[in-house]
Amino acid sequence: MSRALRPSLGGLLYSVVAITVVVGLAFVAVGPWRTGVGICGGGLIAAACGRAAIPDRMSGLLRVRRRGVDVLLMLALGIALVVLATVIPDQP
16 A cells, blocks of 8 residues: 555544544534534544644644644634533523
8 A cells, every 4th residue: 555545543533533523513413512512522622632642744634733733723622612512501
């Protein structure tokens, strides 16, 4: 298999995170939106941890900017989603 076609660890992690976000959005669409938003936030937090742990040469599709910027943005967005899902009060 050529180097261009070999899956990287980052590509695998990206796929898992993308599937997690799609599952979260499906939860949002069918009703329990807090659960869905929490799942999306958890997926982004996992992506940030993975991006921090995987070397740049293996990061695949998770590598968009410098490592610090990628980790900071994904972590901030993931935490914001989880916090918003828990803090927003129920509406009657």
